[in-house]
Amino acid sequence: MKDNFSTQAEGYAAYRPTYPPEMYDYLFSLLKHKDTAWDCATGNGQVARVLANQFRAVYATDISENQLKNALQLPNITYKVEPAEHAAVGDNSFDLITVAQAIHWFNFTLFYAEVKRTLKPDGLFAVIGYGLMYIDKKVDKAVHKLYEEILGKYWDPERRYIEEGYITIPFPFAEIVAPHFRIKTTWNFNQLIGYLNTWSSLQHYKRANDRNPLEYMFTELKEAWGNDAEKEVYFPILLRVGKQV
Secondary structure, eight states: OOSSSSSSHHHHHHHOOOHHHHHHHHHTOOOOOOOOOETTTTTTTTHHHHHTTOOOOEEEESOOOHHHHTOOOOTEEEEEOOTTTTTSSSSSOEHHHHHEEEGGGSOHHHHHHEEEEEEEEEEEEEEEEEEEBBHHHHHHHHHHHIIIIIIIGGGGGHHEEEEEEESOOOSSSSSEEOOOOOEEEEEHHHHHHHHTTTTTHHHHHHHSSSOOOOHHHHHHHHHHHOOOOOOEEEEEEEEEEEEEE
16 A cells, blocks of 8 residues: 555645545444444544444554544544554454545455455445545636646556546445435635645655646636635545445
């Protein structure tokens, strides 16, 4: 698994969007038991903290120690620096395993073997993610220019799985067709810039060119944003849910 997010861990905690309650409610409604959960590639613990309200114990892992330093500490969450492909737990340990906005970085074969080993027979596995946000026509056009024209070659090849809506990832589970959800939030212009700075492709560009590409796009983005103090922002949620075959 690649670690593309340690360098911007604080920005990730501050600017990345959060998933809506109705998505979690849907997942919880499918569970027979809510004793233990594993949030894999937990990052700053965004999902783990929600699971902690429902489960007796949450195991949350990530390869980035810097990300975990920004995670919310709760007594029933155990954070560990571990790769997705190896969890230091016994067989049949979890009622729910989640991986949010990260599975495209994994070795699918090794990770899925670990999911099948650690998931209880009646447990649930959920792959969660979100696509490119949409705000309004002018802002979207400027963001797409940054995304495609400037950063296009700096995206890791794994990004295509998100662009394809996670439909093309292997999924060797008994799939449950999930309803469509979306993230809705409100941003000011500084929050937009903060979020764009968390993109892994932007970090790759900075390392390759010793410049932040937002220097070239800032004026265009600002003009597209206009005089609105805040705008509504939407992210389409990507969700695959399954059980043991």
